[in-house]
Amino acid sequence: MKSSIDILPDGSITTPKGFKTGAIYAGIKKKSKNNLDLTILYSDTPCVAAGIFTTNKFRAAPVYISEHNLGFPDNRAIVVNSGCANAGTGEAGMADAIEMVKTTAETLNMQPKDVLIASTGVIGHRLPMDKIKESIRLIGLSQRNGHDFARAIMTTDTRSKEIAVRVNIEGFQFYIAGAAKGAGMIHPNMATLLGFITTDASVSKDFLQFALKEAADISFNMITVDGDTSTNDSLFMLANGQAENPTFAGDTEYSLVFQQALNIVCQSLAKSVARDGEGAKRLIEIQVEGAASLEDARLIARAVAGSPLVKTAVHGADPNWGRILAAAGRSGADFDIERVDLYLGESRVLQKGQRTGADEKELSSWLKQVEVIIKLNLNLGEGKSTAWGCDLSAEYVKINADYTT
Amino acid sequence: MKSSIDILPDGSITTPKGFKTGAIYAGIKKKSKNNLDLTILYSDTPCVAAGIFTTNKFRAAPVYISEHNLGFPDNRAIVVNSGCANAGTGEAGMADAIEMVKTTAETLNMQPKDVLIASTGVIGHRLPMDKIKESIRLIGLSQRNGHDFARAIMTTDTRSKEIAVRVNIEGFQFYIAGAAKGAGMIHPNMATLLGFITTDASVSKDFLQFALKEAADISFNMITVDGDTSTNDSLFMLANGQAENPTFAGDTEYSLVFQQALNIVCQSLAKSVARDGEGAKRLIEIQVEGAASLEDARLIARAVAGSPLVKTAVHGADPNWGRILAAAGRSGADFDIERVDLYLGESRVLQKGQRTGADEKELSSWLKQVEVIIKLNLNLGEGKSTAWGCDLSAEYVKINADYTT
Known part of the structure; x- marks a missing residue:
């Protein structure tokens, strides 16, 4: 079997086919790095999705909502804000997260169950819902906005973190891409780590979850300690199948190449997060x-x-x-x-x-x-x-x- | 039962009857805080002794020697140096620790098994044995040198840490005193913690070990994490019985008062260590x-x-x-x-x-x-x-x- 994995010089989360993003400054942060603090990742066809979440017993509202929606067979969008973690906000915070998902679904003409959600920032403050709802409706989605997604999710990060790879296996081709934010001391008491992976490969839902966990265990989980996690840590993956490959289900050599490419993407992002630890030089x-x-x-x-x-x-x-x-x-x-x-x-x-x-x-x-x-x-x-x-x-x-x- | 526990204003490790110390600058440290880096704690009669040591699997040579000698029914002296941990020094380091114990025993006219040992400082360097042996022979012991002991064991500590209490129980009286050094970040990845407790109370060996562990669990072990210890962490206690009380063996109300006083001593020292964490203000x-x-x-x-x-x-x-x-x-x-x-x-x-x-x-x-x-x-x-x-x-x-x- 012949295969190749190439890292693309200017890749972003929208390098895989069918993904679009848009980002905006909603005013959640007082001063916004890059003037962006709210973003949507969107696929123009339904996706199989996977997620890995914080093991902290103090979990933020968006974590509960995303975990719930991942129980459905497919999802299509992720709405993310920086500047406020929506953690320690009680039932009101849960209602806010649900409202944010609903507004996103209405705007994108889909069901709330199709939308996943992540937040990062200060604990214990409510989201400014009026600003957020208004801003969600104003976000323009485009394939060209890929880098904006990586910028909008930053908190104390000094650099945005993204990567895309192209994979060729015997006559068909697909892409895997990702963006992440980290900073904080990472280990042992990390700031929130958020990771988002997209692919246009066709992958079974079970294998996608398995492969994401495998990749996380040799990447994101090696810059943090299991159990030593923040309230909001989340890693998401969306696979929309637009590459029209034979579906990867973990039972072929093709699946191994997919796993290998996913490992490269996750390790690259994890190393970028470690390298950009707060105040770090090395x-x-x-x-x-x-x-x-x-x-x-x-x-x-x-x-x-x-x-x-x-x-x-x-x-x-x-x-x-x-x-x-x-x-x-x-x-x-x-x-x-x-x-x-x-x-x-x-x-x-x-x-x-x-x-x-x-x-x-x-x-x-x-x-x-x-x-x-x-x-x-x-x-x-x-x-x-x-x-x-x-x-x-x-x-x-x-x-x-x-x-x- | 009437009892009282009083903290003594100028107490030191030699406040309990029969204990003497002496300290010297042996040249182990390049520059010595207080010009002291080698000290001996001595009792003029045999002591029942107890010890608690690091749970780190990388243990320094002196830890092995002390643990071995604590297996004997009594001990009488502890030799301590700062500036060099004698850790990661292999068999040569073991021989050095044994030599240090033997020289101390010869000088004090006792058996090597009577002498316990502790070291703190940089890992991976050999002790300057010629200087140490010469200096051990020059140390003059006196009851009046109590504060020097606490000073000689310091590394990056900014203040010496010591306390003594007097305990009265229905007509008899005894003292418990202690000195400690810490600094480092303490938790989670501590610098070496050394603690030394003396008492002139009469205590059974089994109960002394039990009581010391009880006290450590609500003091020194609450500024560190079990398992998160340095190569050299050691806590020693010597009880010489010169107060001539009915021996505490854990089965009377008197033993409870002894435990209470020991807890006060250990908590006071532990808080002093935490307060003096490197660079700490609070x-x-x-x-x-x-x-x-x-x-x-x-x-x-x-x-x-x-x-x-x-x-x-x-x-x-x-x-x-x-x-x-x-x-x-x-x-x-x-x-x-x-x-x-x-x-x-x-x-x-x-x-x-x-x-x-x-x-x-x-x-x-x-x-x-x-x-x-x-x-x-x-x-x-x-x-x-x-x-x-x-x-x-x-x-x-x-x-x-x-x-x-």
Whole structure:
């Protein structure tokens, strides 16, 4: 079987056939980055849809509404606002989310059940519903507005995050694209993460949900910790089938290529989110090998990527590898210091737990790179995993010490 | 039964009868805070001893040696250095720790098994054994040196932490005293926490271990997370029996008073450690009530106290209560937003999940206090717990970005 996956230079959420977006400044944010805070993603034919939501027991109203509507066989649009999370707003907030979905459905001439919804921003404030309803009716949808969607969902993000890939498999072709927002410290106590994936491939609903979970587990879930989620975290995927491929249902080699392309899209977005952590200068990639199990590898990779002491050491270009080992040791995974090989980039710092005498000044200047790769081999088994994080800067504190006021 | 517990104004680790200390600058630290980095705590009669150690799977050499020596019926001295953790140093580091214990034992004319040991500082460096052995022999022990012990164990601490209490129970009297060091972010990825408790009470070895664990669970373990520990964390207690009380063995009302006094000592030290977190300006106390269980209350209290977003909000005097609820919601404990009452100090901010309309400007100026008390009532059950943390400042990042180099 011949297949290829190409990343498209100027791709956006509307690169797959049949998707349109539009965005507007509704006045939800006092000052709006990009002058956009409300957006709609729309497919001109019905979509099979999938979703993954926060595991936080304090969940925002839009999460409940989206989860409910995903129970229907198809959906067609997603309405998203930034600036207000509609969380901690009680029954009134639920009514607001429903109203937002209804207004979107009326405007687009569809049923409320066709519309999914996401919100991100400050907790505990009501949505300005008059402004939102008026603005929804004013949004103009077009295939050309793709980049606006990625911009409208930003909160403290400094850059919009989007990607599109084209996939060719033996004579047919489809696209997968996505946009995400993150910022915050991401791990361990993240700001809201929102992700939206579109594809014109034809995919069965069950396999779409399965494939999205698979992709999230090696991407978005490796920049956060399961259970360590915000009130609003949501990842959506819409598949409208306009590529007219034989439907992917997980039982063919074609489905594997689809999964592979989806993984690329999700990992690219997740890395963009990690790289753009509040105040961050460096992307940190933690590669764990030789762990006793896959679960152990994931525990260690996330513990190291999320350690404030590792993050500050990388920020200061301080090759303090003791902090890496201390984080691995407290992760809960099997760990034997006498077996550990540790690499900072290409330099082996520890071999079987013994210092190699790598030059600390060289390591320090290497740590000043924009992407820092730390590799740990536990030499205990076959478990492998990769996690991403960012350095922790004084800037992070400044951003978070003054968010609502 | 009549009893009283009094905190002594100028108490130190040598306030209980029969304890002596001495400290010296051995040159382990390049620049020494207080010009002290090596100290010995000594009892002039044998002690029953107890210890609680890090749950990190990467443990420093001194932890192994102390745990081993605590297996003997009694001990008499503890040797402690700051500036070097003797962690990640392999078999050579084990030999160094043993040598340090042997030198101390020879100097004090006792057996190596009588001596416990603790180290704190940078991971991955060998101890300068020549300097240490020479300095151990030069340390002069005296009851008057009590405060020097608390000073010599400091690393990035800005203040020494010590307390002593006098306990009277129906005609007899004893003392409990302690010293600790902490700093670091404490939770969630702490710098090394060392605690040392002395008493001249007579206590059975089993009950001493039990009582120390009880006290740690409502003090030191509520400023850290079980499993989220450094390589060297250690809490020691020595009881030399010189007060000649009827031995406390956990089966009398007297034992309860002993436990109560020990709790006061440990909570005071733990709060001092939290208050002195690196770069911290404010102590944050999280009081949880009405949780579904004790374990749930502990989970919530620690999740909120350790949340970087809560810590930065307090630092910025930003009454962003949504972050408090989001941290509680992700703690893993039962949580129903519709039942939560939340107080910032005396102000009720939420009643049964609904905003009370408390004035945000007043809340913000209240948050500028040195001690910030946040109270959450889950209204789900009887679980109660308190945790302590500190605000997260830009200063924290500066301290940790440049610790080894």
